[in-house]
Amino acid sequence: MPLRFAATLAQRRFDVRFELAAGETLAVLGPNGAGKSTLLALLAGLLTPTWGRAELDGAVLFDVGERGSVLTEPRERGISLLAQEALLFPHLSALENVAFGPRSRGVHRVSARATALAWLDRVGVPELAGRRPAQLSGGQAQRVALARALAADPALLLLDEPLAALDVGVAPAMRLLLRDVLRERTAVIVTHDPLDAFLLADRVLVLEDGRIVESGATAEVLTRPVTAFGARLAGLNLVPGRRTRAGFTGRNGLEVPLADAVPVGAVPVGASMALAVRPAAVGVSLSARAAPESGQGPHSGADPDSEFGPGSASHSASHSTSDSARLAATIDDVEHRGDVVRVHAAGLAADVAPADVVALGLVPGLPVVLTMRHSDVVVYPTPLPDQDADPDGR
């Protein structure tokens, strides 16, 4: 492992340890204040831990313990940082900015400039070499900043939300560039955007309150989240629950026969498990209790046509009790989300077409039935029995 990291920072309640293999990119996710930037600052040497040890390619970055402390200066760590803002030195040209790293390591001016030009070319903006940072757009500046970080030839590249400050139109191209340069490079990227994690990272680490709450391969974490935050990142509904005789029973009462869902016969009855399902795969229909007021209304709960969800048209016929789960619930909230409406009920989110929301008259307080096909849900054991960020069981 080229990077081993373990550190505690008492005053920020930060306590994290992880390892990273050569050429791997780690995405660090988490809500604001979770300690993501602290992690980067500790790696870069801009913060000192109260306890901990980190090594990069066998060299100690810091080793702070009872016996004393070893702190390698930031400049000797071989770690470059690309932040949310480009932070190009305003008094130097783009080329001089990129040449700063090589120059600082004693490379001769001429060859440092050659290196810088090569990197500017690599990030696609060789024509900006002579510009001052004030004359660059946000996207251009971030490319130059990337070139500058890479020109320092770092053993580890740190990226602190490198796309967050960019215009929506510029971010995709920059993301592709990052995907390109991060291949085969050891890097840690802090991000809010699961898309960054999917496209750029091999592994994901989710921080909350200074601690790791989830970690693993990107695909694993983003399809089988164990925390509410992880689920939100992945855009999934997470239903914590337990293995029961029937299969899986969620805290909100949702029941799924286990044999259908996952081949995990090894999980003992009573063990804690979780269910994940995309909001788009959750259907909403009016429950029988909602119907009486309008008499024999067109949208009675028994009527299969009254069941809506983006995919409901094709699935409505097959949403019989044999291959789908049903859960009676009351709508907590209804929110607009672009071209769909997200209905919240029983701790689940269901994405429904706006027209259907109007047709069904979905409003908070309305009793409904949530449906989802067994084939759309993932049920998996959760490592920590009571690890759950959502005590209400929503």
Add this chain to the structure above:
Amino acid sequence: MIRESVCPAMWRRPMWRRRAVVLVPFALMGVLTACGSADQTGPASLSAPASSGTDTDGGSITVFAAASLEESFTELADRFEETRPGTVVTLNVAGSSDLATQISEGAPADVFASADEATMERIAATDLLDGEPVTFATNTLQLAVPPDNPADITSLADAARPGIRTVVCAAQVPCGAAAERVAEAAGVELSPVSEESSVTDVLGKISSGEADAGLVYVTDVRAAGDAVEGIAVPEAADVVNTYPIAALTDSEAAETAHAFVDFVTSADGRTVLEAAGFGAP
């Protein structure tokens, strides 16, 4: 009753000694005008409330006195007020040439007491004097040395020895002009390390021990108390600085003004001035 308004000043400003029951707002105004504005307007706004605040009519006067007279004139004013109940004397103390400038710019003064004749003549030339100036005191120079006299100065010749740091007033100010004449009379060539613009600055350099010796007035040595030691200079006896006093034409209390001049030149006045070290006229 004495009120003082102290100005936070880098440049030395005239110091007003008020001897009146003054309404507080007017006193504040006095501070503001004395510190902040040109001299033409300052005293004007001061004297009006000073007189209106008392119950005597026209018995209050403002005396412009040279800085070296500050202590003796404070005493004289007190005594003068005792002899004439209800009379209020306001003192404005500053360098003679500053006072002369203020008077010629229209400051309302009733009496002017200068530290030299030349300055008084400047006022006389502008027809602002009510009567001839009267010499009421004389002053001579003395060597001042730090208390323990580290350089063992005993004469003016000592002060001219190489390596001795002597401080005098600049030739532009009266005490400097006098110092030049004393040195000339003594046949001594002084090479001062500093030519200060006032006696206060000369005394400051001596009392702090920066300088070994300096030429200042006898009265200054006496007023400085233990801070400096005085050494008589025989050659200085011939260089006498005379202090003239005169009432001014702009006075609205001419009678009191002349009475004050008479009081200063009287036997009582002499006693006070002699106590401060001034010589007889």
Add this chain to the structure above:
Amino acid sequence: MELTAARLPRWIVAIAVLGGLFVVLPLVAMALRVDWPQFIPLVTSESARSALLLSLRTSLTATALCVLFGVPMALVLARTAFRGQRVLRSLVLLPLVLPPVVGGIALLYTFGRRGLLGGTLEALGIEIAFSTTAVVLSQAFVALPFLVLSLEGALRTVGTRYEAVGATLGASRWTVLRRITVPLVLPALISGAVLSFARALGEFGATLTFAGSLQGTTRTLPLEIYLQRETDPDAAVALSLILVVVAIAVVGGAHRVRPIGGSGPPGTVARPVRSTKDAR
């Protein structure tokens, strides 16, 4: 400019004009008092030239001292945290609010013959009293806070982010200071130095108290003006005008120094245009 004024209540503008007059009018009044036919002879007299040259020489030296000591001081104040830092900052800035005479007395008790360091210095053969060195010390004492204050403010505004980036790029502390920190605060350093120079040029009280007054050695222009006032008010006024002109030239020059990137990208130019539209 007109737009900005138009958005303000008129009475604010009126008061501002009054305040401006308060500053400018005395200068005009002084210029009116100048004896113009005699101006050149008055300001080129030997004593005047000697005082002006001494003032320029000592003020430049004092400014150099301010930069030499003030830059590290500002860096320590802005970039480190330690116990008593607030107290230290207040003390460093004290000469700003201290009457210069008090500063002179304090210097006297430090560097004077009987002062704290006077004995040591005298043993080393260094005599400060009544020397040009004393003038420079007085000026540096009162001018130093101007440099420290403006530089520390700039350092805090710039922040440490660029420096952190520089460090992660492999730059040594000295390289970071030389190639990043100092260039970033250069405009503030220059304007701070100019302010210090202007303050040193006008220094009077501390010099008078501490250094003395001797033509060519310690009698700077303000002291010369003060002395000339005794006998030759015309010369004093003429010299005052010279001092005012030098001060205006210096301070005006300082204001022309623009922050880095001030020439601006198109984006920053566009912003005022947008706000102009908003105003309509």
